[in-house]
Amino acid sequence: MEFIRSAKRVLTNTRILHTMDRSGVQNLIQDLPLGPLQTYRKRATFDWKLLKLNLEGEAVLKFKNDMWSYLENSPVFQHPDQAEPLDTQRRICQARMQTLLKNDRIQASGSVPHAAWVDAMFQYNGALPVKTAILFGMVPGAFFALGTERHVKYIEQCQEGEIITCFALTEISHGTNAKSMRTTATYDLNKQCFVLHSPDFEAAKCWAGGLGQSATHAIVYAQLIMMDGTNQGLHPFIVQIRDVKTLEPLPGVRVGDMGEKIGLNGVDNGFVQFTNYMLPRENLLNKNGDVTEDGKYVSRFKDPSKRFGAALGALSIGRVNITIISNAYLSVAIAIAIRYSAARKQFGPKENEEWPVIEYQIQQLRLFPHLAAAFATKIFSYWFCGRAYDLQLRSMGGEDRELLAAEGIEIHALSSATKPLCTWLVRDAIQDCRESCGGHGYLKASRLGDLRNDNDANCTYEGENNVLVQQTSNWLLSVRSSIAKGNHVSSPLGSVDFLPDFQRILMSKFKCSTIEDTMKPENLLKVFKWLVCYYLEATDKRVKDYQKKGLDNFTIRNNTQSFLARTLSLVYGEHAVMKIFIERLEDPVWSPEERRVLTKLCSLFGASSLERRLGDLYAGGYASPDSRIDTLLRDGIIWQCKELLADAVALADVLAPPDFIMNSALGMADGQIYKHLEEWILKDEQNLKKPSWWKEILPAKL
Structure with a gap:
C-alpha cells in the first residue's frame, strides 16, 4: 500500500548504520586554533580527533560538518547582534524552517541516524528544530501511526509544505490527565460529519507548537460522542483551522498565540477553541477506531484503554528524542564551562601566582561529573533512538507482533524513566556550568542562560517528569508480579533482564x-x-x-x-x-x-x-x-x-561543535575569553551610548 511505502521511505532514513572508517580524519575534523587552552590540549592522553571519529562515526561527522557549514554560510541562519522582539524571533524561525525545506535539509538520510540531525540542530538553536520536528516529524508520524489510506494526501501536503500542521492534545485545564479532556466531536448522522466543540476556554487546546501564528491544520484530540450520547473516548482528527491562502481563522475557530515564554520563543505555541465546527467524517484518523456512514462505531480494540494507549502511542518517540535534545544542550554547556575554566585564572599558592580555576578540586567536582554524564547520555541516547526508530520500521513489516509489542512496551517504560532522568541531569548541569563561569556566565553572551531556559521545556513537554516516571514504576511492578507468578519476562532491550534473579541480587553485599x-x-x-x-x-x-x-x-x-x-x-x-x-x-x-x-x-x-x-x-x-x-x-x-x-x-x-554553532563568548575554541567578551560587548553600539532617557537620570534641580 502507498501509505506503508510512504512510511517506510521516511523511517528508513532514520536507521542507524555505523561506519568507523578512519580515513580522512584530518579533513573531517579541523585543527583547533592555538591559544590559552593549548597547555591542556598537549597534556591529553589520547587523540581527541580519533575519539570523536570513533564515538560518532564517519557518516555522522560528515553530515554534521556539512549541516553546520551550510548554516554558517547561509544569511538567514546568522546569529543576531542583540536581543530581538518576539515577533522577529517567530518570523526568523519560520524563514529558517522554510529554507531547510527548500534545500532538502529537514532530516538526515542514508546511513546517517535521525539522532545526528537532532543533535546538530539543537546545538545550533532549540526553537528551529522544535518547530521543524513537529511539522515534518511528529505530525507525519501521527498520520503513519493513527491514519489510513485516506490520509495519505495530508502526509504529502505536509512534506511539500502545502499545509502547515501541528499537534493539539493538551487543554488549558487538562494536560497529563488526557482522558478527562473536554473538547468533543459529536457525530451528526444526517450531515455525515462531526461537530467539534470547546465548551469554554478551559477546554481550549493549548501549547501546540506552530499553532499560534502559522498552522493551517492541526491534529486535534477530542472526545468522540455518538448520536445516542455514548462517549467512545479520546480520538484524533485532522482539522483545518485557518485559510491556506490568507491564514485567517475559519468560521467557528478561535485561535491565537500563547505569548512570550521563558525560552524557545521562535516557536509560536498557540491555543484554539471550536464552536460547533463541522468536520467531515473522513477527517477522523481511523486506524484504531472509526465511525461508519450509518453511524456505527467500529474498532479493532475491544478494550477502550488499549485503544486509548494506541491513540497516544505516536508520542513515545518524542520522549526518546528528548534524551538526545537534552544531551545536545549539555554537550554545549559543559564544553563552554570547561574551556572557560581552563582559561580563567584566579588565586594560586603564591601571592602573585594565579591558577586556571580548572585546577581547583571544587571546580573539578562541579564540572567533571557533568562531563561524564554528557558522554554517558550521548552514548545512551544514540543507541536508544536507533532502537526506537528501528522498531517503528519493523512494525510495518511482518515480524512477530508479540515480540514487537514487548519491545514497544519496554521502550515506552524506558523512555518514561530516561526522559526525566536526562532532562533533570541536564537542568542541574547547566546551572552548575553557569555558576562555574562566575559573573561572566550570567551574561547572555555566555549562552548558558539560553541553554538553561530552552532545556527547561524538556522537563514538562511530552509528559511532565514527575507524572511520567509513574508509568515506568507501574510497568516495573507488573514485571515483578509476572516473575512472582513464574511467568517469562520478555526484555528485548535488556533493561530488566536481571530482574528474574532479584532475590539473589538482594542477598548480595x-x-x-x-x-x-x-x-x-x-x-x-x-x-x-x-x-x-x-x-x-x-x-x-x-x-x-x-x-x-x-x-x-x-x-x-x-x-x-x-x-x-x-x-x-x-x-x-x-x-x-x-x-x-x-x-x-x-x-x-x-x-x-x-x-x-x-x-x-x-x-x-x-x-x-x-x-x-x-x-x-x-x-x-x-x-x-x-x-x-x-x-x-x-x-x-x-x-x-x-x-x-x-x-x-x-x-x-x-563534544564541542564549531564556534559558529557554539555561539558563546566564553566557549570559543581558541580560549580567548576576554577578547571575545570585548567583541560581544562592543558589537552593540548602544552599549557605548547614553540612554535616550538620560535627562531622567540627572537630579531634578539640574
Whole structure:
C-alpha cells in the first residue's frame, strides 16, 4: 500500500548504520586554533580527533560538518547582534524552517541516524528544530501511526509544505490527565460529519507548537460522542483551522498565540477553541477506531484503554528524542564551562601566582561529573533512538507482533524513566556550568542562560517528569508480579533482564575494599542492579500493604511515589544508561588510550550517581556500617576527577561543535575569553551610548 511505502521511505532514513572508517580524519575534523587552552590540549592522553571519529562515526561527522557549514554560510541562519522582539524571533524561525525545506535539509538520510540531525540542530538553536520536528516529524508520524489510506494526501501536503500542521492534545485545564479532556466531536448522522466543540476556554487546546501564528491544520484530540450520547473516548482528527491562502481563522475557530515564554520563543505555541465546527467524517484518523456512514462505531480494540494507549502511542518517540535534545544542550554547556575554566585564572599558592580555576578540586567536582554524564547520555541516547526508530520500521513489516509489542512496551517504560532522568541531569548541569563561569556566565553572551531556559521545556513537554516516571514504576511492578507468578519476562532491550534473579541480587553485599575496585564500572553496575531490586521490593511491599487495607488503586499509586516508586524509576533509568555505556566500552573500535579515558568517565558517572544513594545502600543492608562505601565512593570520585584533569579540555573538544554553532563568548575554541567578551560587548553600539532617557537620570534641580 502507498501509505506503508510512504512510511517506510521516511523511517528508513532514520536507521542507524555505523561506519568507523578512519580515513580522512584530518579533513573531517579541523585543527583547533592555538591559544590559552593549548597547555591542556598537549597534556591529553589520547587523540581527541580519533575519539570523536570513533564515538560518532564517519557518516555522522560528515553530515554534521556539512549541516553546520551550510548554516554558517547561509544569511538567514546568522546569529543576531542583540536581543530581538518576539515577533522577529517567530518570523526568523519560520524563514529558517522554510529554507531547510527548500534545500532538502529537514532530516538526515542514508546511513546517517535521525539522532545526528537532532543533535546538530539543537546545538545550533532549540526553537528551529522544535518547530521543524513537529511539522515534518511528529505530525507525519501521527498520520503513519493513527491514519489510513485516506490520509495519505495530508502526509504529502505536509512534506511539500502545502499545509502547515501541528499537534493539539493538551487543554488549558487538562494536560497529563488526557482522558478527562473536554473538547468533543459529536457525530451528526444526517450531515455525515462531526461537530467539534470547546465548551469554554478551559477546554481550549493549548501549547501546540506552530499553532499560534502559522498552522493551517492541526491534529486535534477530542472526545468522540455518538448520536445516542455514548462517549467512545479520546480520538484524533485532522482539522483545518485557518485559510491556506490568507491564514485567517475559519468560521467557528478561535485561535491565537500563547505569548512570550521563558525560552524557545521562535516557536509560536498557540491555543484554539471550536464552536460547533463541522468536520467531515473522513477527517477522523481511523486506524484504531472509526465511525461508519450509518453511524456505527467500529474498532479493532475491544478494550477502550488499549485503544486509548494506541491513540497516544505516536508520542513515545518524542520522549526518546528528548534524551538526545537534552544531551545536545549539555554537550554545549559543559564544553563552554570547561574551556572557560581552563582559561580563567584566579588565586594560586603564591601571592602573585594565579591558577586556571580548572585546577581547583571544587571546580573539578562541579564540572567533571557533568562531563561524564554528557558522554554517558550521548552514548545512551544514540543507541536508544536507533532502537526506537528501528522498531517503528519493523512494525510495518511482518515480524512477530508479540515480540514487537514487548519491545514497544519496554521502550515506552524506558523512555518514561530516561526522559526525566536526562532532562533533570541536564537542568542541574547547566546551572552548575553557569555558576562555574562566575559573573561572566550570567551574561547572555555566555549562552548558558539560553541553554538553561530552552532545556527547561524538556522537563514538562511530552509528559511532565514527575507524572511520567509513574508509568515506568507501574510497568516495573507488573514485571515483578509476572516473575512472582513464574511467568517469562520478555526484555528485548535488556533493561530488566536481571530482574528474574532479584532475590539473589538482594542477598548480595558490597565487598570492595579499595578505591580501584569500587570504581570499576562492572562493580558499580552491580550496585545499580541491587538498588533497582531494593526499590522494586520496597515499592511492591508498600503497594501490597495498602491493598490489604482496602485502599483504591489511585490512592495506592498516590501514596507510594515519594521515596519509593519515583526513585525506583530513576535508578532503573540510571542502570540502563550505565549498562549501555559499559557495553559500548567493549566496542573493538577503541584504542587502548580511548578505552582508558572512556572507562574513567563511565566510572565517574556511575559513582557520582550512586553517591547520592549512600543512605539507601546502608539502610537497605547492601553496605555494612564498617564497609566504608561512603569513603571509597567519595575518594574515588575525587581521584577520578584528578585523573581526568589532563584530558578534560580534549574531552570538551570531542563534544564541542564549531564556534559558529557554539555561539558563546566564553566557549570559543581558541580560549580567548576576554577578547571575545570585548567583541560581544562592543558589537552593540548602544552599549557605548547614553540612554535616550538620560535627562531622567540627572537630579531634578539640574
